[in-house]
Amino acid sequence: MVAVSVWDRVVGQDAVVGELTEAARVTGAARPDNHAWLLLGPAGSGRSVAALAFAAALQCENSQSPGCGRCHSCTTTLAGTHPDVRRVVPEGLSIGVDVARDLVRAAASAPAVGRVRILVVEDADRLTEQAGNALLKALEEPAAHTVFVLCAPSDEDVLPTVRSRCRIVRLRVPGAASVAALLVREGAEPAVAAFVGRAAQGHVGRARWLAADEGARRRRAEVLKLPGRLRSPAECLAAAADLVDAAAEEARAATAARDQDEMAALRSAYGAGATSGPAPARSGGSARSSTGAGRASSRSGGGRALLARGAAGAVKELETAQKRRGKRTQLDALDRALIDLAGWYRDVLVQQLGGGAELIHPDQQAQTRLLSERSSAAMTLRRIEAVLACREALGANASPLLAVESLMLDLH
Numbered sequence: 001m002v003a004v005s006v007w008d009r010v011v012g013q014d015a016v017v018g019e020l021t022e023a024a025r026v027t028g029a030a031r032p033d034n035h036a037w038l039l040l041g042p043a044g045s046g047r048s049v050a051a052l053a054f055a056a057a058l059q060c061e062n063s064q065s066p067g068c069g070r071c072h073s074c075t076t077t078l079a080g081t082h083p084d085v086r087r088v089v090p091e092g093l094s095i096g097v098d099v100a101r102d103l104v105r106a107a108a109s110a111p112a113v114g115r116v117r118i119l120v121v122e123d124a125d126r127l128t129e130q131a132g133n134a135l136l137k138a139l140e141e142p143a144a145h146t147v148f149v150l151c152a153p154s155d156e157d158v159l160p161t162v163r164s165r166c167r168i169v170r171l172r173v174p175g176a177a178s179v180a181a182l183l184v185r186e187g188a189e190p191a192v193a194a195f196v197g198r199a200a201q202g203h204v205g206r207a208r209w210l211a212a213d214e215g216a217r218r219r220r221a222e223v224l225k226l227p228g229r230l231r232s233p234a235e236c237l238a239a240a241a242d243l244v245d246a247a248a249e250e251a252r253a254a255t256a257a258r259d260q261d262e263m264a265a266l267r268s269a270y271g272a273g274a275t276s277g278p279a280p281a282r283s284g285g286s287a288r289s290s291t292g293a294g295r296a297s298s299r300s301g302g303g304r305a306l307l308a309r310g311a312a313g314a315v316k317e318l319e320t321a322q323k324r325r326g327k328r329t330q331l332d333a334l335d336r337a338l339i340d341l342a343g344w345y346r347d348v349l350v351q352q353l354g355g356g357a358e359l360i361h362p363d364q365q366a367q368t369r370l371l372s373e374r375s376s377a378a379m380t381l382r383r384i385e386a387v388l389a390c391r392e393a394l395g396a397n398a399s400p401l402l403a404v405e406s407l408m409l410d411l412h
């Protein structure tokens with residue numbers, strides 16, 4: 001593999017890399033046969049990394065191996081400064097119709113320097129229905145020079161009308177060895193890389209995070225101690241409360257600073273507008289993009305009362321959005337913990353069945369072996385199913401505490 005290719009960071013996806021490289025190669029002087037692509041893959045599979053690499057390959061000046069990683073087009077695309085590559089990265093929970101309309105306008109304008117104009121929408125699953133419908137027109141009758149690259153976890157997460165207009169590319173969960181190799185290329189110790197590559201179970205971001213953050217490794221260790229604590233119903237309930245609290249704490253730590261910054265920016269924007277001077281640029285609603293995100297909102301002598309009402313409304317809207325984001329972050333943290341737990345019981349099962357498959361959590365082998373000797377494979381299977389059922393319940397909006405309590409009692 002060429003050391004600097006844009007595909008280097010697309011881990012364990014040989015088939016996808018082959019397909020996208022080929023599409024970029026046939027582009028030649030025109031755009032690829034397909035003007036709308038949908039990259040599907042679970043969290044951590046690297047779908048947004050693949051989308052950016054594809055954008056670079058489409059702009060690449062090296063027609064033999066598109067995505068060379070060395071030319072000006074490749075490097076500016078990866079750096080987020082290529083004028084013809086625009087990325088929409090949702091910061092909140094949804095991508096609204098305003099952002100979609102901006103994209104439609106951008107899709108209609110000619111590329112500034114490149115062959116094609118590329119619009120990347122990460123987390124297209126967060127397009128509201130209205131936003132999806134606004135995009136449809138551009139997806140149906142695209143300008144000749146425009147390529148859309150949408151990313152989402154799975155088929156069901158995308159509006160069928162949007163999906164049916166896209167060429168679908170499926171990413172798989174990368175293997176532990178590919179993840180470890182990436183981390184080594186990024187400078188991690190081989191032993192650490194091998195350990196977190198397995199522990200992260202194919203989630204590249206999680207592997208990086210475990211490799212870099214001692215707090216994350218400590219939280220993982222705490223989670224994996226839970227099975228040993230479930231000796232009585234009372235202890236099960238206590239373990240459930242601890243797990244839910246830890247997820248809430250993790251979410252608070254992850255979002256507090258950003259919430260404060262956003263609120264300060266909002267207040268100062270309205271504060272500045274309330275006195276005098278030019279109208280402040282709006283921050284682009286629920287999404288930002290690497291080029292031309294902001295839109296100036298003009299305000300013509302409508303009076304301060306109107307502005308004050310607007311400010312109060314905007315603050316309330318932001319508070320609601322932040323609350324939703326906090327909840328989502330907490331659920332994500334809880335879900336990661338459950339994936340770790342499922343892996344722990346899977347290791348128990350591996351030892352019960354023999355056959356020598358590699359363990360996900362080799363550092364826990366003393367504990368998992370103990371349980372493998374004291375229980376049956378059928379019991380372990382039921383426990384794994386209970387963990388997966390809990391993940392599903394949380395995905396369907398069950399109360400986190402109730403769902404986790406019920407799980408801990410099942411694992412008991």
Ligand SMILES: [Zn+2]
Pocket residue numbers: 059060061062066067068069070071072073074075
């Ligand atoms: Zn290049």
